[in-house]
Amino acid sequence: MAANFWSSTHYRNWLRSAEEFMSQSHAVIKRDHPLFKEDEINTIKSIYSQTITTLAKNSKLRQRVAATAIVYFKRFFLRNAIRDHDPRLIAPVALYLAAKSEEHQMPAKIVVAQMLSLYVGDHPYPYTVAHVYDYEFKMIACLDFDLIIYHPYRPLVQYCADANMTDLLTSAWPILNDSYRTDACLRYPPYLIAVACIFIAGTLQDRDMKEWLQKLGIDLQELGDVTQYLSTLYVNPNPVRATGSHVEIINNKLHSHFGSKIQSVPAVVSKKPPSSSRPKLPSRAVD
Numbered sequence: 001m002a003a004n005f006w007s008s009t010h011y012r013n014w015l016r017s018a019e020e021f022m023s024q025s026h027a028v029i030k031r032d033h034p035l036f037k038e039d040e041i042n043t044i045k046s047i048y049s050q051t052i053t054t055l056a057k058n059s060k061l062r063q064r065v066a067a068t069a070i071v072y073f074k075r076f077f078l079r080n081a082i083r084d085h086d087p088r089l090i091a092p093v094a095l096y097l098a099a100k101s102e103e104h105q106m107p108a109k110i111v112v113a114q115m116l117s118l119y120v121g122d123h124p125y126p127y128t129v130a131h132v133y134d135y136e137f138k139m140i141a142c143l144d145f146d147l148i149i150y151h152p153y154r155p156l157v158q159y160c161a162d163a164n165m166t167d168l169l170t171s172a173w174p175i176l177n178d179s180y181r182t183d184a185c186l187r188y189p190p191y192l193i194a195v196a197c198i199f200i201a202g203t204l205q206d207r208d209m210k211e212w213l214q215k216l217g218i219d220l221q222e223l224g225d226v227t228q229y230l231s232t233l234y235v236n237p238n239p240v241r242a243t244g245s246h247v248e249i250i251n252n253k254l255h256s257h258f259g260s261k262i263q264s265v266p267a268v269v270s271k272k273p274p275s276s277s278r279p280k281l282p283s284r285a286v287d
Helices: 009-014 018-032 038-058 063-079 087-101 108-118 129-142 153-162 166-179 190-204 210-216 220-234 245-261
Strands: none
Touching (some): 018 063, 038 063, 038 108, 038 245, 063 087, 063 129, 087 245, 153 166, 153 190, 166 190, 166 220, 190 210
């Protein structure tokens, strides 16, 4: 486990500049065409990122577990096309893996049961516990075993406490939660996301944040980039929701594409493999 963010695999392997992120994203989008258009791809990713949050909430898991799962989900589809991997399965697998990484108990059968209760479509939810176990290994391999995630939550609390601005936490915290609806976690370090959320919260309350920023020595151009990026969340008057008729349309299209490809997982993996045969996950990071 890395002792700090700057020596972690999170920093070394997974942060992308704007140019790198766009190049990699467009390469994957091209692989999805013409089956899925770019706006459909963005809608699918948004729906299932929110689905992860709902699954975690319904299972009484901490927000951190949901955040880790969303990062896994986004990293997975930064490398893989939706046409090759069904997000209806990737989302619960990401949560199942994140719960273990964050040292929480989350049986696969509970994940699947929660998906069954949420799922909408003209067909039943097609995946089973065996599929979750099977895909868990594929996700770990795709993520290069880089399972330790550093989140902005702790820096957010620390910055507010150090500056005697704890009253801004109630406003900044929801903004931080909303940031996981974007790809900020793939582009910016956690401390910068935390600063941006506090800055936005303070600005909305007509506070002068300049002196605080000067003391931090933050690169104002970088802060401006992430602040503008997060602000787009609140500009769109019709954000994508994880409920409604559009979700059923998306699920039906996914099922039309993947339905004939879903295979029964061999009985040998239909039960949880013994611990000796399963990858050992790293201890939870302290960020």
